[in-house]
Each structure stands twice: as C-alpha cells, then as structure tokens.
Amino acid sequence: xxxxxxxxxxxxxxxxxxMGGGEFGIDPQVIRxxxxxxxxxxxxxxxxxxxxxxxxxxxxxxxxxxxxxRVRGDHMGMLATVMNSLAMQDALSxxxxxxxxxxxxxxxxxxxxxxxxxxxxxxDEGQVAILAxxxxxxxFTTDSAASLRAVEINADLMIKATKVNGVYSAxxxxxxxxxxxxxxxYDRALAENLQVMDATxxxxxxxxxxxxxxxxxxxxxxxxxxxxxxxxxSLVVKGG
Numbered sequence: 210x211x212x213x214x215x216x217x218x219x220x221x222x223x224x225x226x227x228m229g230g231g232e233f234g235i236d237p238q239v240i241r242x243x244x245x246x247x248x249x250x251x252x253x254x255x256x257x258x259x260x261x262x263x264x265x266x267x268x269x270x271x272x273x274x275x276x277x278x279r280v281r282g283d284h285m286g287m288l289a290t291v292m293n294s295l296a297m298q299d300a301l302s303x304x305x306x307x308x309x310x311x312x313x314x315x316x317x318x319x320x321x322x323x324x325x326x327x328x329x330x331x332x333d334e335g336q337v338a339i340l341a342x343x344x345x346x347x348x349f350t351t352d353s354a355a356s357l358r359a360v361e362i363n364a365d366l367m368i369k370a371t372k373v374n375g376v377y378s379a380x381x382x383x384x385x386x387x388x389x390x391x392x393x394x395y396d397r398a399l400a401e402n403l404q405v406m407d408a409t410x411x412x413x414x415x416x417x418x419x420x421x422x423x424x425x426x427x428x429x430x431x432x433x434x435x436x437x438x439x440x441x442x443s444l445v446v447k448g449g
Contacts, residue, residue: 213436217256217332219359219367220247221352224265224293226372226426233265235296244300246432247337251306255436256332258362259308259339260355261297263289283347287314290351294341295320301337308337313345313354325361332362352406356413367419368435369406370426375443376405391440394448395421405445414445421445 222243229236250257266289294310301308309331310320320341321327328338343354352369359367376398379387390403395415398405405411405423414421424431424442435441 212438213253213255214438215255215365215436217258217362217364218250218436219258219260219355219362219364220432221260221355221367221369222262222426223369223371224262224289226370227261227293227296228265235265235293240296240300241303242429243426244297244304244306246430247301248304248306249433250436251335251337253433253436256335257337258328258332258358258364259294259297259337260351260358261290261293261339261341262351263287263293265289266292280347283343284314287342287345290343291316291319291341294339298339306337307335308339310339310341313340313342328358328362338362350407350410352410353413356406356410356419359419360413360417364419366422367414368422368424368432370424370432372425372427373423374425374428375423376403376445378403390443392444392446395445396448398445405443411445415447418447 227235227239229239247257263286267286291312298308298310311323311328312320313323315322323340328340331338340358343349343351344357355367376390376393377387381387395411399408399411422435422442422444424435431441
C-alpha cells in the first residue's frame with residue numbers, strides 16, 4: 210500500500226458505461242474488463258465500495274416525463290441497479306474476487322440489506338462492497354447515493370467513472386471549444402452547472418470534504434495508474 214494514494218475508494222460506474230457499443234444492456238467484454246481492473250486494485254490492497262447506475266436498463270425519471278408515476282418509476286430504476294450489481298458480482302466472482310451486494314431495498318433472497326456497518330465490515334475483510342438500489346428512496350439519483358455511500362463507508366476518494374475524460378466547460382462531443390478542467394471546486398461546478406453530478410451529490414461531497422475524481426472508465430489501466438498517483442481526469446475539491 211505504500212505506493213498507493215488511497216486505501217479505500219467509492220467507485221461509481223454509470224450504467225451506460227457497461228453497454229459498450231450497444232444501445233442497452235451489458236456488454237460482457239466491458240464488464241469482464243472492469244472486473245479485471247477491480248481485481249488488480251483489490252490485489253494491491255485497495256478497498257472498494259462500488260455503486261452502479263441503472264441507465265443501461267431503465268431510467269425512472271425518463272418514464273416519468275412520459276406521464277408514468279415517478280415514485281413507481283424510480284423504484285423500477287432501483288431494481289435495474291440491483292440487476293447490474295448482481296451481474297458485476299458474478300463477473301468479479303469469475304475474476305476470483307470476493308464481492309457482496311448490499312441493497313437499500315430489503316430483498317433478502319437476492320442480496321444483503323445495506324447498513325454502513327455491514328459494508329465497512331465487508332471492506333475490512335477484503336470484499337468488494339457493491340452498493341445497490343440507490344438510497345432506497347425515490348427522487349434521488351445514483352450519483353447522490355454514491356456520494357452518500359462514500360461518506361458512510363469513510364472512503365478516501367470518490368471516483369465517478371464515465372465515458373468522458375473529465376470535466377469540461379461544455380459537452381466536448383458537441384462543442385470543439387470546450388475547455389478541460391484538470392481541477393476545480395465544488396462551488397464552481399455548482400455555479401457553472403458543469404454537469405459533474407447532480408447538485409445534491411455535489412453538496413454531499415462538498416459538505417463532507419469528500420474529494421471527487423471524474424475519469425474515463427474506457428481508458429484501460431487508468432484506475433491503477435490513478436491509485437499510483439498519476440493525474441487522470443478531473444479532481445473536484447473544496448475551495449481554499
């Protein structure tokens with residue numbers, strides 16, 4: 210552990226990151242590669258809490274825009290995160306990594322019910338703690354859930370792994386003049402509405418001084434390079 214910058218991290222993966230080149234679902238090659246990168250981190254001594262979104266399967270907010278009941282739609286979205294979490298647990302098992310799924314919704318026949326104490330115990334024992342079903346409440350995103358869980362498990366760093374290289378002043382796909390921010394403050398991210406995460410998630414990190422790293426999950430080996438001190442993606446921290 211002497212050459213690694215963190216002992217415990219919260220890794221937030223978007224559901225879309227698992228799709229690969231597809232339009233929905235899980236790309237087996239992508240989830241296999243991610244599980245192998247997680248194995249490398251675990252074998253180096255990093256403790257990993259993992260939150261996975263459900264956007265590759267279902268988005269409750271999107272259905273609500275079409276007139277569907279928002280609360281029911283959000284519960285369906287939570288179930289999508291459980292499905293992704295179980296898939297990741299299976300991929301990690303195949304990579305010979307011990308992992309336990311904790312759900313904010315009580316479903317004892319499928320996985321453990323989340324408690325901060327239980328998740329921390331699993332981490333201390335060398336297991337990957339996969340934290341599913343968001344916060345268990347409607348109207349909260351998986352980004353907000355990830356920020357909350359990062360604080361609850363006493364993570365040293367929260368990493369949001371997406372399909373972009375970090376934080377930009379605008380969408381770099383749509384705007385060739387978009388400026389890359391290697392480091393910025395939570396307040397700037399909020400003031401400029403930079404779409405780092407939703408406001409609730411950012412405020413949770415800011416108020417608990419949880420450093421946040423935004424990086425591209427499609428960059429092979431980036432997670433381990435980051436743990437060894439390489440500046441990858443964008444770092445969001447509390448201002449001076």
